[in-house]
Each structure stands twice: as structure tokens, then as C-alpha cells.
Amino acid sequence: MPRLLQQQPGGINIITDPVLGTSVETHSSTCKHCQKITDFASRKVMMNHVEICRGCMSLICLECYGKPCRPFEQEAERQELEYKLRSRIHLQAWRCY
Numbered sequence: 001m002p003r004l005l006q007q008q009p010g011g012i013n014i015i016t017d018p019v020l021g022t023s024v025e026t027h028s029s030t031c032k033h034c035q036k037i038t039d040f041a042s043r044k045v046m047m048n049h050v051e052i053c054r055g056c057m058s059l060i061c062l063e064c065y066g067k068p069c070r071p072f073e074q075e076a077e078r079q080e081l082e083y084k085l086r087s088r089i090h091l092q093a094w095r096c097y
Contacts, residue, residue, distance in 0.1 A: 032058035
């Protein structure tokens, strides 16, 4: 059993080199705001690569740190609602002719 599977991290990447036959295990985390995957060597150095959003209390990448809290799911729902409203307005505009 791999050594990292015993710690319950957010995710594990196993990178295997087919030529040399070696494999490297790294921890990974997905940003809740932009869905970027961040890899880091160990849980001890995790906070050098990711931060915690104070709005949604989730791990985010350093690129999203300091920006307003906009989780990916809420942003997708907002875009869908905006599309629906724009299509309604477009249809209403054509009914006057």
C-alpha cells in the first residue's frame, strides 16, 4: 500500500516514469474558485502552495487569494441565470414587431 494513502489527503497524484520504472507520489488540491489543480510534495509545505478562503473556508490557489469569494458552482449558476435572462429579454424585444 502506498505510504500517502494512509493520511487521507485531498488527493494523490502518482507520476510514473515508464522508462526508468520509478514513481513519485504528490499531494494535490483543487481550487474551489477556479478549479486549478495544485500539486505539493507534502502536507507540511501545503500552505506554501495553497491558501484558505475566509468566505467559504475552502482551499484555494494563490492566484485566487485576495480576490472576492466566488466558488465555481455559484459562478456557473450566476452565468446560467444571466444567459436565461438575456434570452428572455431578446425574445421580449422581438414581440413588439
